[in-house]
Amino acid sequence: MIPVAMAGRAMLRRAIVASVFGIALAGAAAAQSGTGLPGGQQRLDVLLDNISTVPHRNWPKAAEAFIQAASEAEMADVVAVAIPALGDPREEQRYYALVGLGAAAMASVANGEALAAEAAALVDSLSDDDPWVREAAVAALAAIQPGPPEWTVADIAALVDDPVRRVAVAAMRTLERVAVGDDDAAGIHAMLDAGDGAERSRAIKVLSRHYRTQGNYREAEWTMIDGLDDPDRGVRWQAATALGDLDDANWSFALWRLDAVRRNPKEDTAVRRAASTAMNNILDRRPARSALAGPASVRTKAGPGPVRLRSRSGPVRIRD
Amino acid sequence: MRPLDATQKIGLRRAVILIAGTLVALLLPVATAHAAEPELVNFEEFRGPRTFTGAQPPLTVGSATFSGGQLLTGVFRLRRVNRSTVYGVWHGCAGCSRTITIDFAEPVSDVSFMLMNGRMGKLWFEVSDDTGHTSEFVLNPYFLGGSAATVTLPSSGIRRIVIGEAVRDSPFWQFYVDNLRYSIDEGREYLVSFSAFIPHDNVPGGPTASCLAGKPAPPGLARRGPPPRSNARWLRDSALPGQGWARGNPVFGTGTGSADDGTSRKRVLYFGGDNRAFDPAAPTYRVRQLVTVIPDETEDADGVNDGIKAGSLRNLAEEVRAYAEDAMDDGVLDVADEDGRSNDCRLFHKAHLAETDLMTVDVARTGPKSLEIRLQGTLHNPLVGPAEVLGAIDWDFTLALDASVEPAQWTLNGAHDGFPAYEIYVNGQAVYQHDPGPPPYEFSRHMRKLLPPLDVAVTNESGGLQ
Numbered sequence: 209m210i211p212v213a214m215a216g217r218a219m220l221r222r223a224i225v226a227s228v229f230g231i232a233l234a235g236a237a238a239a240q241s242g243t244g245l246p247g248g249q250q251r252l253d254v255l256l257d258n259i260s261t262v263p264h265r266n267w268p269k270a271a272e273a274f275i276q277a278a279s280e281a282e283m284a285d286v287v288a289v290a291i292p293a294l295g296d297p298r299e300e301q302r303y304y305a306l307v308g309l310g311a312a313a314m315a316s317v318a319n320g321e322a323l324a325a326e327a328a329a330l331v332d333s334l335s336d337d338d339p340w341v342r343e344a345a346v347a348a349l350a351a352i353q354p355g356p357p358e359w360t361v362a363d364i365a366a367l368v369d370d371p372v373r374r375v376a377v378a379a380m381r382t383l384e385r386v387a388v389g390d391d392d393a394a395g396i397h398a399m400l401d402a403g404d405g406a407e408r409s410r411a412i413k414v415l416s417r418h419y420r421t422q423g424n425y426r427e428a429e430w431t432m433i434d435g436l437d438d439p440d441r442g443v444r445w446q447a448a449t450a451l452g453d454l455d456d457a458n459w460s461f462a463l464w465r466l467d468a469v470r471r472n473p474k475e476d477t478a479v480r481r482a483a484s485t486a487m488n489n490i491l492d493r494r495p496a497r498s499a500l501a502g503p504a505s506v507r508t509k510a511g512p513g514p515v516r517l518r519s520r521s522g523p524v525r526i527r528d
Numbered sequence: 529m530r531p532l533d534a535t536q537k538i539g540l541r542r543a544v545i546l547i548a549g550t551l552v553a554l555l556l557p558v559a560t561a562h563a564a565e566p567e568l569v570n571f572e573e574f575r576g577p578r579t580f581t582g583a584q585p586p587l588t589v590g591s592a593t594f595s596g597g598q599l600l601t602g603v604f605r606l607r608r609v610n611r612s613t614v615y616g617v618w619h620g621c622a623g624c625s626r627t628i629t630i631d632f633a634e635p636v637s638d639v640s641f642m643l644m645n646g647r648m649g650k651l652w653f654e655v656s657d658d659t660g661h662t663s664e665f666v667l668n669p670y671f672l673g674g675s676a677a678t679v680t681l682p683s684s685g686i687r688r689i690v691i692g693e694a695v696r697d698s699p700f701w702q703f704y705v706d707n708l709r710y711s712i713d714e715g716r717e718y719l720v721s722f723s724a725f726i727p728h729d730n731v732p733g734g735p736t737a738s739c740l741a742g743k744p745a746p747p748g749l750a751r752r753g754p755p756p757r758s759n760a761r762w763l764r765d766s767a768l769p770g771q772g773w774a775r776g777n778p779v780f781g782t783g784t785g786s787a788d789d790g791t792s793r794k795r796v797l798y799f800g801g802d803n804r805a806f807d808p809a810a811p812t813y814r815v816r817q818l819v820t821v822i823p824d825e826t827e828d829a830d831g832v833n834d835g836i837k838a839g840s841l842r843n844l845a846e847e848v849r850a851y852a853e854d855a856m857d858d859g860v861l862d863v864a865d866e867d868g869r870s871n872d873c874r875l876f877h878k879a880h881l882a883e884t885d886l887m888t889v890d891v892a893r894t895g896p897k898s899l900e901i902r903l904q905g906t907l908h909n910p911l912v913g914p915a916e917v918l919g920a921i922d923w924d925f926t927l928a929l930d931a932s933v934e935p936a937q938w939t940l941n942g943a944h945d946g947f948p949a950y951e952i953y954v955n956g957q958a959v960y961q962h963d964p965g966p967p968p969y970e971f972s973r974h975m976r977k978l979l980p981p982l983d984v985a986v987t988n989e990s991g992g993l994q
Contacts, residue, residue: 271981279976307980310918314734347917353736374906377886378917381908406885445847445881452870473652473664478847478881485879488868 252277252289256305260298271304278308279315283322286312291329299338306333306344313351320353327352331363339372346375350382358386365392368399380410387421388414400431405440412443416450425454433465441476444469448479452486463487566638567591569708571613576600580616583623587615591633591712594705596625605646606704609676616646616704626701627692631809635719635955636710637684643691644676645669646702652694653703658809659683659719659818660844664694667703678707684840685719685820686710687956688809717837718929718936718954718993719820722903723813724921726801726948728967730851730861733797734919734975739852739873741793795873799909800849800861801948806961808953815882815907815921816844819889823897823931835891835899843889845882848909852877882907897932903942903952919978921945925952925986927959939990946977946984954993960986 255274262270278286286308293305309330313320323330333345346367349356356364365388367379388396396418399411412435419428432454435447448469451462469475469483569589576599586595597617606614617624645651645667656662661683668674681689693701713719802812820840855865855875867875887905894900907921925942940960944950947969952960962984964974977983 268981268983268985272983275979276976279972279979304980307918311976311979314736314919316735320736343917350917351736374886377883377908381917404885406883409881409883442881442883449870449879473666477662481847482879482881485868485870485876489870492869492872 252281252285252308256289256293256301256308259300259304267300274304274308275311279311281312283309283312283319286319287322287326291326294329294333299336299341302333302336302341303338303344306330306341306348310344310348310351313348313353317353320351323348324352324357327357327360331360334363334367339370339375342367342370342372342375343378346378346382350378350385355385356382361386361388361392365395368396377406377410380407380414383414384410384417388418390422393418400435405438405442408435408438408440409442409446412446412450416453420454428454429462433462436465436469441479445476445479445482448482448486452482452489454490463490466490566709566711567636570706571599571615574599574601574613576613578602578604580618580621580624583617583621583625586631591636592708592710593631593633594628595631596628597621598624600704603646603704605670605702606644606676608671609644610642610704610706612706614644614704614706616644616702618646618702619700626696627690628703628705630689630691630705630708632687632710635685635687635713635717637686637713637717638711639683639686639689639709640678640680641708642676642706643667643679644704644706646704647700653691654694655679655681655689655691656811657681657683657686657690658688658811659686659721660816660842682839684717684837685713685955690811713955716824717820717822718931719818719840719956720901720903720927720929721808721953722817722923722925722951723810724815724907724923724944724948724950725804725810725813726799726969727804727964728801728969729803730801730856731799731948731969731975732971733799733850734971735796737797737850738794739797739850739871739877741795741852741873795852795854797850797877798853798856798861800851806949806951806958806963808951808956808958813844813846814848814948815846815884815887815905816842817887817889817903817905818842818844819891819901821891821899821901821929823899823929823936825893825896835893835901841889843884843887843905845884845887845907848880848882849876850878850880851875880909882909894928895930895932898928898930901927901929903927918980919975921948921978922980922982923950924982925960927952927954929954935992935994937990937992939988940986941988943982943985945982947974957993959991960989 252274255270255277258270259267259274278290290305290309293301296302296305309323309326313323327349330345330349334342334349336342336345346364349360349364361383364379364382364386368376368383370376370379383392383396393415396411396414399407400415402408402411412431415431416428419425419431429451432447432451435443435450438444438447448466451466454462466483466487470480470487472480567590569592571589578600580598580600582598583596584598586593587599588594594615597615598621599613600616601613602611603614603616615628617626617628639657643653643655645653648669648671650666650668652664652666654662654664661681663679663681665677665679667677691703691705693703802810802814804810804812818840819842820837821835822837823835825835851861851865852873852875855861858864865875870876870878884905884907887907888902890902890904892900892902902925904924905922908916909920923942923944925940925944928939930937930939938954938959940952944962947964949964950960950962951958964977969975
């Protein structure tokens with residue numbers, strides 16, 4: 209019995225050593241196949257495929273390796289691998305193909321411009337069953353330089369009502385980069401009555417751009433001025449910032465409202481600072497006083513910093 | 529029925545008052561049985577000079593430690609409101625700071641204190657605590673009524689309070705505190721605090737996060753306002769055709785430069801960081817989630833029994849501020865780079881107030897005295913570049929708290945992006961800290977970690993709460 213037991217122990221030991229050695233070899237092989245070497249030295253298709261084929265615990269490293277390689281590659285190389293992968297039945301392949309396209313587009317302006325040629329494939333992915341894929345698709349569209357093509361706006365706007373909040377938020381973020389049409393703007397205008405402050409804030413940002421593109425400054429201004437009274441601080445901040453970006457604001461009234469926000473001691477500090485910056489922007493764009501019909505409604509103190517109106521409580525309080 | 533005469537009416541009234549008083553006396557102890565005994569710090573055991581002589585070392589009274597100023601007794605300016613011993617700061621006091629900081633050895637709640645203005649002006653004061661709550665209020669000059677007020681903080685789990693004037697650009701300051709009251713959280717409540725922050729003062733944006741300097745002026749409009757403060761800052765622009773203040777318009781150029789004719793120039797954007805180390809009481813962060821939980825279901829008395837103290841859940845995100853690369857001419861992003869004008873691709877360029885609607889805190893009861901807290905979220909920063917939806921700060925932690933043993937035990941699992949720094953505290957005790965590495969940060973090495981997947985996994989880290 210004793211020799212048999214000893215032989216058993218020896219066999220067990222060999223088995224353990226062999227297992228450890230095998231695991232080490234497998235790890236080395238995995239590293240060689242794309243998880244360890246710089247991305248530029250690996251074929252992108254192998255790296256993308258590794259995300260689905262490596263042992264489960266290694267997939268994050270495989271994904272990182274692919275993203276790194278994609279962001280260092282030319283867009284044409286990434287497109288050659290990623291666009292066919294958008295038809296892959298494995299959702300992680302479709303997702304990381306889109307992330308790779310986005311990463312490459314973020315890495316250089318030239319790549320971002322080249323991605324515009326693949327917008328049709330990206331739009332197809334907007335209707336993917338997997339919400340993560342839809343989110344990545346809309347993000348990849350946002351990465352197109354200088355912005356997503358106009359014809360994609362309707363498809364992106366349709367995602368604003370996506371049942372998955374992440375996707376809807378990503379769609380709104382992308383719409384911030386394009387000029388939406390009147391039909392889509394009407395739908396987004398309805399979001400100003402949404403119960404959620406973040407939704408109203410994003411709607412204000414998109415509408416601000418829309419009205420500016422349309423040259424409808426009056427509508428934009430009143431939308432923003434209404435936003436200054438919103439109960440949500442994010443909406444008020446966005447409204448103040450957007451008001452400062454308008455090229456043709458009704459100077460006196462906008463300044464009066466922004467000044468009221470700036471001087472309101474109960475207002476959030478960030479909102480007050482945004483109002484101060486917006487006032488500076490408006491004053492910078494304002495025609496010289498001699499060209500105005502009447503005197504300026506606010507008194508400014510010369511100085512390179514934020515405007516400082518007369519106030520017993522001192523200049524605008526900025527937390528730094 | 530015969531009407532009561534005057535004597536009988538008085539007797540009846542007295543009887544009613546007596547019965548009501550007895551009832552109140554009987555019910556009051558029942559109503560306050562669960563309230564912790566409040567602590568009072570009124571400095572009456574100390575005696576200080578009548579005028580400032582110099583800042584003292586931090587003064588510890590009970591669980592509270594005061595720093596930044598000194599003790600004084602019978603201050604002349606406070607004779608209308610407080611003739612006893614107080615703790616104060618003054619601009620003429622050697623070593624005194626602009627703020628009074630109160631640190632607590634244990635988390636406290638129900639904090640209130642008396643704040644007194646020592647200056648001649650009507651001034652705004654700001655009181656902030658480490659749970660993210662800040663309040664501002666005005667006090668009259670010291671010689672008028674309304675120069676003192678009792679400040680009450682609504683937060684619980686407080687470890688630090690900072691008191692100061694809201695406007696801190698004046699060379700003068702003088703104020704005092706006294707009668708600090710607080711209740712120590714006796715271990716029944718746990719303040720869970722998660723923050724992500726940028727340890728350095730700046731982070732460069734991605735290659736596609738840039739602004740365009742030298743945009744042409746809109747037709748018919750001209751820049752008004754003063755020239756830039758420092759000519760050195762604009763020196764590089766003068767080398768560009770049609771650019772620079774000396775030759776015309778600093779914001780829009782002279783009108784000869786435009787995005788189309790090749791004379792305008794792209795500038796990399798830098799984001800302002802938090803410039804701090806790990807600190808449970810740090811006032812700055814990129815994103816913060818706070819929740820006070822009550823593991824003991826018998827104490828979870830808000831009627832919901834969900835483990836969350838009512839009103840304690842907060843998702844916070846700070847403003848992201850981007851600066852054009854000329855702000856880095858002196859090597860740092862600081863207050864000197866705040867020119868108060870946006871979208872001009874000079875110094876401060878653009879801000880974004882991040883929305884918190886993709887941040888969630890879920891608390892699930894796993895036993896009579898144990899909870900599981902899931903802190904999860906995504907924070908977009910559109911200033912990163914056009915694909916900020918992908919390049920967002922992402923985290924997903926599950927923290928298990930077991931108060932059935934002494935000391936209470938915690939276990940943490942989850943994952944997060946490899947950038948920026950992440951920290952989790954329970955009642956101020958560090959549970960998890962992730963350092964992204966030393967600055968300077970680069971897009972290729974650091975910011976890229978904001979892209980999927982989650983880079984850092986946290987598996988079964990555990991410990992005990994002191």
